[in-house]
Amino acid sequence: MIDSREVSIKVPVLARVEGEGALEMSIRNGVIDQLRLRIFEPPRLFEKFLEGRSYSDVPDIVARICGICPVAYQMSAVHALEQAFSMQPGPWVREMRRLFYCGEWLQSHALHIHLLAAPDFLHYHSAIEMAKEFPQEVRRGLKLQELGNAIVRLLGARSVHPIGASVGGFVYAPAPEQAAALLGRLRRAVPEAEALVHWIAGIELPDEPEAFITVCLRHPGEYPMNEGRIVASTGLDIDIAEYPDYFREQQAPHATALHSHLYPEGVAAGGGTPYLVGPIARLNHNLDRLPAAVRVNLDQTGIRFPSNNMFHSALARAVEIHYALLESIRILERYSLPEVAAVAPTPRAGVGFGATEAPRGLLWHRFQLDHTGHVQKATIIPPTSQNQARIEEDLRRSLAMYGLDRSDDELRLHGEMVIRNYDPCISCSTHFLKLRVERA
């Protein structure tokens, strides 16, 4: 007898919601037979939109792929285009791009911790409910998020879909007075970032250690944002241009997002496996790249990294907030007006690669351009699609551990928590997760 129950959570029609997600699961004799996270994700269309467009249009177009991490898309794109044109925009631009990225990490991480992760871990249905019991913590979170917004506004003129980044640099340099005013605000927030790390570390989380492969950038001298080699916990250590030799995206019939797998011995050798990108991966590989103040504050919590507990993602985000704040302060303390905010590009035919660390993990771009700098082919591999196979793997394990005899509602809520923990770009849609369970 097949007991097929369908529980459908109403998906309200909402403006500004991107994407949609659903979880389908069949349970046979008390064991998960099939589990599929269906993600309907739009970025793939952007690769086609970009064909035939001038390199100068690219930063503004790719910013539209995500309302939460537009800076990441702009950064991977400008690095790829500059590599194709063999140009180096110089130290001022390099530092400002790092500052720009710090702003986005602050924004995105603060939002995820306070509006998505913490309500899950503290057992509230929403951030609004949680705010009644934890007003100080939520206010602090909103303040840290606003500081991120302010950094993005400083360099990008607005905090959503900023417009300041260009191939070669920035379209303007902020006035030193503006930079100084922001520096003061950032300095005053340092104790709050330290306290945030302790607050998250103090929340009782599921202790579910598991083996997973991590992938991120690693740079010889700094915590990775804009530059580095791609490393994995398998020992892989490659130039970003070699990514297609070791990683392959496959079309999963149940989702428009592609599934990525890592092939530790190269794609030709086979043996692809899911992997994790994002804050835990970065922190696990780059602890030695954090300043002492960040490491000491983390050590005081008693929680040790590298971690193999996925639920430490929120803590890793809090640590990165602390880091991004200190790094922004370091950069702004040395701020001065440049002679020029951007170097003029000289277009030429070629191929360029860009890989940067978006808040959610590695974001890889490849552009092929003609001699006038028009895009012939674009490839964009976002972190969410790289994590998708890993999320499915985690859901299988975590739901089985949680108990498959639970009600559909309980399974749905637990599934949502597991998914949201990855901060996928579909966070919004997975909150209205439609769960279909077939039991046999």
Next chain:
Amino acid sequence: MSAAAPRVCVYGIGSPFGPDRAGWLAIDALERSGLPERYPQVEFARLDRPGAALVARMAGADRVVLIDAVEGGQSGRLRRLSREQLASSATTSSHGFGVAEALALAGALGNLPSDVFIFGIETGEAESAEAFDYAGLVSAIERVLGT
């Protein structure tokens, strides 16, 4: 400290896309009508999808007027909305964190201004908000500021 002059804000909320610009165009219309000159102590601003940042933006204000596009209805029609009518989707999604959620969060934090006026501009089937008539909105805001 702020006992002398109440802080009043008029925010047009929107994005650069299609009829969602209505909130910004409303501020344009208010500026053309000369309201900012007549009420120099009132803050008039266009906000670009502020999401949760609206909470911090409203903090400390005594009276806030929010103008935002509303899906559906009749193109350009003005509607005064209560907080309850802003049917909150009650989600914790970050992409979908809108005015209703920001007001609910401000309320939960005890940061809600004592007077909140919400004006919705229905977009109907319109592809742009440029041609809407904002005269009714201007007089409505004038009445709010005059009381």
